[in-house]
Amino acid sequence: MKKIKAAVLSGTDKDFEIKTLQITEELAPHDVRVHMVASGICHTDEAVRNGQGGQFPFPAVLGHEGAGIVTEVGRAVRSTKPGDHVVLCYDYDGYCKNCLNGRPAACVNWNRLNMEGTRIDDSVPFFTEDGTPVKMLFNQSSFASETIVDDRNVTVIDKKIDLRKVGPLGCGFVTGSGTVFNGLKPEVGSSLVIFGTGAVGLGALMAAKITGCSKVICVDIVPKRLELAESLGADFVINSKESDPVAEIRKITDGGANYVIDTTGITPVMQQAFEALASGGVFAPLAVTRHEFKIDHPFADLTSYEKTVKGVLMGEAVPQKAIPELIEFWQAGKFPFDRLEKFYSIEQINEANQASISGEVIKPVLIIDPDYQPV
Numbered sequence: 321m322k323k324i325k326a327a328v329l330s331g332t333d334k335d336f337e338i339k340t341l342q343i344t345e346e347l348a349p350h351d352v353r354v355h356m357v358a359s360g361i362c363h364t365d366e367a368v369r370n371g372q373g374g375q376f377p378f379p380a381v382l383g384h385e386g387a388g389i390v391t392e393v394g395r396a397v398r399s400t401k402p403g404d405h406v407v408l409c410y411d412y413d414g415y416c417k418n419c420l421n422g423r424p425a426a427c428v429n430w431n432r433l434n435m436e437g438t439r440i441d442d443s444v445p446f447f448t449e450d451g452t453p454v455k456m457l458f459n460q461s462s463f464a465s466e467t468i469v470d471d472r473n474v475t476v477i478d479k480k481i482d483l484r485k486v487g488p489l490g491c492g493f494v495t496g497s498g499t500v501f502n503g504l505k506p507e508v509g510s511s512l513v514i515f516g517t518g519a520v521g522l523g524a525l526m527a528a529k530i531t532g533c534s535k536v537i538c539v540d541i542v543p544k545r546l547e548l549a550e551s552l553g554a555d556f557v558i559n560s561k562e563s564d565p566v567a568e569i570r571k572i573t574d575g576g577a578n579y580v581i582d583t584t585g586i587t588p589v590m591q592q593a594f595e596a597l598a599s600g601g602v603f604a605p606l607a608v609t610r611h612e613f614k615i616d617h618p619f620a621d622l623t624s625y626e627k628t629v630k631g632v633l634m635g636e637a638v639p640q641k642a643i644p645e646l647i648e649f650w651q652a653g654k655f656p657f658d659r660l661e662k663f664y665s666i667e668q669i670n671e672a673n674q675a676s677i678s679g680e681v682i683k684p685v686l687i688i689d690p691d692y693q694p695v
Contacts, residue, residue, distance in 0.1 A: 321345065321447065326381045326464035327669045327686075328454065332371045336463070336669045341381070341454060342447045343466055349396035350471050354406060356688045359462035360385030360488035360661075361669075361676050363518065363607070368457060369673075377437040380455035381446055383686075384410070384434075386462025387487035390474070397471045399640075405483055406474045409490040409639035410434050411459035414472055424472075425634040434458045439470075462487070463669065465688055475643045482694040485658045488519065488683050489643050491634070493657050496523025496583070498635015498642055499604055500531060504579045508532035511573045515565075515593050516583035517545040519660060519683045520606055522552060524581050526655045529553040535573060539565045542679055552656070560592075569596040576601060583607055591615055599625040604632045661685050 321342035328339045347353060365382045367373035386408040390400050400406060411433040412424035419427050427433070429440070437455030438444050445468040446454035446461065461467050477486065496519065506512055512533045514521045517540045528536045529552075537556045538549040546557040556572050558565045570576055576598030582590050585607025594603050594615045621627045635642070649655035660682035664672035672684035 322466075324464055324466045325666070326446065326454075326461070327383070327666060329369060329378060329380050329382055331378045333369065336673070338667055338669075340449060341464070342449060343468065344445045344447075347392060347394040347468065349394045351394040351468050352390055352397060352400055352471050352474050353392040353466065353468050354386070354388040354408070354474075355391050355466055356386055356388040356462055356464055357483040357692045358387050358485075358487050358688055359383045359686050360490075360492065361673055361684045361686065362488070362491050363520075363676070364491065365457070366673060366677060374435075376435075376457075377455045379448070379452070380437060380457060381461035381464050382457045383462035383464070384408070384458035384460050385487040385489075385491045386460055386467070387483040387490075388462075389483070391466075393471070399471045400474050400476050404476045405479045405481065406476055407486050407490050407639075407643050408460045408462060408469060408473050409475060409494065409643065410634055411470050411473050413440075422638065423636065424638055425636050430633070463666070463686065463688075475640045477644065477647060480695050481647060483692060484663065484685065484687060484694070485661060486643075486647065487685065488657065488661065489646050490639065492519035492683060493523040493646060494637045494639065494642050495606065495635045496520040496525075497527035497646060497655070498637035499581060499606060499632045500524050500527035501642075502636035503604055503630060503632035504581075504602055506531055506533050506579050509534045510578040511535040511537070511598075512579040512581070513537040513539065513569055513577045513593070513596055514581045514583065515539045515589050516607075517542075517549045518583060518679070521581070521583040522549065522660060522682065523657065524583075525549060525552055525554055526649075526657070530649060530654055535577075537569060537572060537577065545679065545682075548660075548682070552659075566592050566595045573598065578602070580604070581606060587614055594621075594627070594629070597627050599627070602628045602630055604630050606632060657683075663687050665690065
């Protein structure tokens with residue numbers, strides 16, 4: 321066993337603790353060993369920590385927006401090699417009907433592979449120094465100096481890309497942008513409303529501008545976030561503490577929006593999001609939440625008015641395709657996600673997580689390897 325450093329969570333509502341763990345040295349055929357450089361903190365990490373994401377086994381190493389350098393691969397791995405720079409995303413089996421149809425985010429084994437704390441064979445790569453197994457998240461656990469993932473977790477990127485910046489493309493930004501690009505596919509000139517301007521919401525905003533939506537409206541209660549949304553291209557912003565967002569949206573769109581995204585997971589807000597739809601409109605609720613999904617509406621909303629509620633997971637993105645595309649948009653100045661990031665050391669993880677919870681920072685990024693230098 322090799323010793324590594326990781327931020328370990330011992331239970332629900334506990335603080336992260338920096339500990340020395342052991343990691344297995346033997347790789348399975350499709351395993352990829354990754355030296356972690358950086359990892360974003362996502363709302364899903366906090367939802368697991370505070371129990372809103374359901375019961376999760378502990379102790380655990382969380383983190384699922386990792387970026388790092390491949391150091392070793394299993395004998396069956398063909399997608400990457402030692403020395404490659406990679407962004408980590410979710411795992412999928414690759415052989416179920418949905419995966420074979422090009423929809424890995426709808427993998428029938430998605431929850432088993434990503435949210436139950438172990439790999440598909442019930443093993444884990446991490447152990448405490450006394451031999452206690454430590455659970456995983458997203459088959460990735462990027463809050464560690466080293467991890468072992470499946471080759472389907474891995475997207476290889478150009479070595480000239482700063483690894484400290486791109487980890488969040490593996491979840492928050494790919495979820496927001498992918499919901500627009502793949503889940504909703506808004507027509508050029510259509511209207512799109514986003515409730516909540518965190519990483520997912522702002523990712524959706526930037527994607528909406530790329531797709532040519534003519535009226536992109538952001539709704540939040542934090543003035544600084546709304547100002548940021550405007551600077552990223554929002555055509556209209558609404559502070560829902562100061563005015564009725566449904567009335568304002570109907571006024572701006574002449575009756576209702578073609579597409580609405582909710583990133584808050586708050587039941588009354590989701591009700592407002594649905595009510596803001598135009599006839600024929602589509603609503604995508606995205607948040608990881610234990611709040612009840614309950615919308616009161618006349619049956620005619622679904623029949624005569626053909627309103628749709630659409631589930632979208634991970635932006636319906638194929639990571640190995642979507643992440644390089646987002647990097648290209650970023651390099652072209654169309655997807656400036658790094659404006660939303662703030663760097664912290666791994667030892668500052670609790671401070672960084674609190675900054676995310678409070679909304680002070682849109683996307684905290686933990687620098688796990690302080691010696692890394694971009695090319």
